[in-house]
Amino acid sequence: MTRHPGAMSNARRPKLRKFLQPGTLLVAFTSFATLLASTASAEVIGKVILQDYRGATATPNGQPDTKPIYYQDQVSALDTVQTGEGGATSMQFLDETRFDVGPNAMVKLDDFVFDPMSTIGAGKISMAVGAFRYVGGKMKSDENVKLVTPTSTMTIRGTELVIFVGIDGTTEVNVVDGAIDVQVCNKAEVVPATIGQRVIIPPTCEASVTVARPVPEDLAALDVPDDLGDFSTAAGGDDGGEPGGGGGGGGDNGLDRDRDRSREQPDSPPDAGPAPDSEPDPDTGGGGGSGEGSGCEGGDCGDNL
Structure with missing residues (x-):
C-alpha cells in the first residue's frame, strides 16, 4: 500500500480550520481576558509597615476567609481591612503613600496603581467607619486618587489628611498639608479646603468648613472623636455621652433624654x-x-x- 503524505495532510486541514473558526477564537479570547481581569483584581498594591501587630485583618474580595495582616504582609486590591477595639495598622502603597488605620475601623482598598517610570498612577480607597491618616507619596497624578466615605468623595493634591468617619456616616477631613476638593454626597457641589482647615459632612449633606482640630502623631491615639456623630453611642460607649455628641445627627442621645426629664419635673409639684x-x-x-x-x-x- 502506497501512502501519500500530501493527502493525509489535506485530510487533517478541515479539522484544523473548524477549530480555528472566528467564533471559537472569540470565546477563547474572552475567557482569557476574563482570567486576566480576575488576576488583576487581586493585584498586590502595598504592604503592612506597622511592626507591632494590633489586631488588623484583611478579607479578600468575595472570599469568606479573613486573615490577620502582620508586618511586611502584602495587601491587594479589593481587600477589606478591619480593626477592632484598640486595633490599628499602617500600610504603604506602591508609590510609598502611607495609610494609617485606627481602632474600630473598616476600609476597602478598591485599587491603587502606580508606574514608577512616569510616576503616574491612580487609586480608590473607601472608608466605611473609623479614623484614618493619608500621607501622599511619589505619585504626580495624585488627583487621580479618590478617597471615599459614606458622605463624601475627596480629590487630593499633595496631601496629608486625617479623616474621621462616624458610624452614622458623618465625615470630618482635617487637612494637615496640601489641599483637597470634597464632593458632598452625590451632589455636584465641591467644597475646597487647604492646610489648617477641616471639612465636616453630616448625613444631611450640609458641609461646613472650619479650623482643623489638633490631630495626634501617634497611631495608637488616632481615634474617632467622641463629638463626631453617633459613633460613641453606636460603638457601645456610654449612651449618656458628652454634651457635644450631637455633631451631624448625634443629637438623639442622653442629653436629649435629660432635657425630657427636666420638662417633666415641673408637672410633679401640682400633684402633691x-x-x-x-x-x-x-x-x-x-x-x-x-x-x-x-x-x-x-x-x-x-x-x-
Missing part, C-alpha cells in the same frame, strides 16, 4: 400640692384630689378662710 391645703378643711374630707382642692389653688381659698 393640694395635700397641705386639704388638711385645714375637714369638710372636704381631705380630698386633695377633688375639684374643690383645685379651686383653692386657683385663688378662692383665701376668700373662704
Whole structure:
C-alpha cells in the first residue's frame, strides 16, 4: 500500500480550520481576558509597615476567609481591612503613600496603581467607619486618587489628611498639608479646603468648613472623636455621652433624654400640692384630689378662710 503524505495532510486541514473558526477564537479570547481581569483584581498594591501587630485583618474580595495582616504582609486590591477595639495598622502603597488605620475601623482598598517610570498612577480607597491618616507619596497624578466615605468623595493634591468617619456616616477631613476638593454626597457641589482647615459632612449633606482640630502623631491615639456623630453611642460607649455628641445627627442621645426629664419635673409639684391645703378643711374630707382642692389653688381659698 502506497501512502501519500500530501493527502493525509489535506485530510487533517478541515479539522484544523473548524477549530480555528472566528467564533471559537472569540470565546477563547474572552475567557482569557476574563482570567486576566480576575488576576488583576487581586493585584498586590502595598504592604503592612506597622511592626507591632494590633489586631488588623484583611478579607479578600468575595472570599469568606479573613486573615490577620502582620508586618511586611502584602495587601491587594479589593481587600477589606478591619480593626477592632484598640486595633490599628499602617500600610504603604506602591508609590510609598502611607495609610494609617485606627481602632474600630473598616476600609476597602478598591485599587491603587502606580508606574514608577512616569510616576503616574491612580487609586480608590473607601472608608466605611473609623479614623484614618493619608500621607501622599511619589505619585504626580495624585488627583487621580479618590478617597471615599459614606458622605463624601475627596480629590487630593499633595496631601496629608486625617479623616474621621462616624458610624452614622458623618465625615470630618482635617487637612494637615496640601489641599483637597470634597464632593458632598452625590451632589455636584465641591467644597475646597487647604492646610489648617477641616471639612465636616453630616448625613444631611450640609458641609461646613472650619479650623482643623489638633490631630495626634501617634497611631495608637488616632481615634474617632467622641463629638463626631453617633459613633460613641453606636460603638457601645456610654449612651449618656458628652454634651457635644450631637455633631451631624448625634443629637438623639442622653442629653436629649435629660432635657425630657427636666420638662417633666415641673408637672410633679401640682400633684402633691393640694395635700397641705386639704388638711385645714375637714369638710372636704381631705380630698386633695377633688375639684374643690383645685379651686383653692386657683385663688378662692383665701376668700373662704
